[in-house]
Amino acid sequence: MTVAPESVQQSATVCWCCGREFDDRDLVRLGAHPEVGVCLGCARFLQRRAEEREDQLRPTRGARLRGVVRSVREWVISRRWHELPVIGALLRRIDVRLP
Numbered sequence: 001m002t003v004a005p006e007s008v009q010q011s012a013t014v015c016w017c018c019g020r021e022f023d024d025r026d027l028v029r030l031g032a033h034p035e036v037g038v039c040l041g042c043a044r045f046l047q048r049r050a051e052e053r054e055d056q057l058r059p060t061r062g063a064r065l066r067g068v069v070r071s072v073r074e075w076v077i078s079r080r081w082h083e084l085p086v087i088g089a090l091l092r093r094i095d096v097r098l099p
């Protein structure tokens, strides 16, 4: 079965957070405002910001531990180690699994 070219829709949309262009399937939409889409990387960033805010509002032992992880992450990013060829890829893989 072939698909007519006019039925294939290539829709690139701009992320409302970082401003980069993405294919529509790579964006997460807001429930009440479906016109707003953020890319997966920005969605992960926003999730971490929300968790940080929750930790500030309700400090616990786990919140302090997540704060240490955040501090280490910011320290690594400030030195741009996450952009290094080999160690950067490893650091990014580890980061995906961290809170």
Ligand SMILES: [Zn+2]
Pocket (backbone or CB within 6 Å): 015, 016, 017, 018, 019, 020, 038, 039, 040, 041, 042, 043
């Ligand atoms: Zn984005």
